[in-house]
């Protein structure tokens with residue numbers, strides 16, 4: 001017999017709808033956080049440099065021109081792979097840090113391949129949250145640990161997740177869990193509150209002949225429920241709110257909201273776990289950089 005699990009409260013739903021993001025403190029128990037961190041540290045210790053292409057995770061800065069897009073990255077959708085911080089290398093191209101302190105992110109299939117991350121992701125609680133947001137057939141399509149290493153942890157420029165995980169119409173929502181306290185100093189997230197209602201998805205990050213790049217979005221630019229949003233290109237200087245959170249907090253992130261994170265200038269790491277969900281019955285085409293495994297993206301609702 002399945003027991004009832006609550007989704008978001010009416011107040012939380014209203015707040016998510018208005019702001020485009022929602023902080024849920026204590027979503028993970030300290031024990032679960034410890035378990036996820038232990039799994040992560042073990043992986044950082046175990047992976048080998050011998051056959052590693054030394055792929056860096058690069059967002060390509062504000063214009064994204066040099067975003068990571070090699071085969072190691074493109075084929076990581078059903079694997080657990082390790083991407084380096086851009087600043088982990090010295091001038092001669094050698095690693096300037098021990099490998100455990102040099103990785104920016106681990107991805108993109110922890111939600112299937114790591115038992116503790118799978119339990120955290122494909123849980124009844126997350127199914128209930130997805131149901132309350134309005135998902136019909138939520139599919140987890142990618143997951144990652146972002147380490148944001150002390151002193152070198154790279155900044156993530158302003159972006160919208162539906163640019164990178166595009167369905168027509170857009171439907172992506174991010175689940176982002178702090179595994180360590182995230183502060184201004186170690187590069188917490190910040191959000192342009194309400195921007196999901198005014199910022200359309202104008203570009204898509206796609207596979208190109210040789211790698212990846214950005215193209216103009218010819219499909220819908222707002223999700224179903226926001227189809228009548230303002231036309232694209234409404235000029236507005238966005239103001240970003242800091243999202244400082246304690247370990248164990250879950251942050252829900254709407255696929256159209258502009259958000260970013262700063263460089264880690266502190267001596268403390270900022271490990272987080274995030275996975276993304278899309279609506280399974282909406283069009284997901286072959287141009288997306290991330291292609292589904294043979295059995296399709298992971299269902300969040302038990303069938």
Ligand SMILES: O=C(O)CCC(=O)C(=O)O
Pocket residue numbers: 146156161174176187188189259260261272274
């Ligand atoms: O954790 C970060 O620093 C960035 C994460 C992010 O922007 C995302 O998952 O969309």
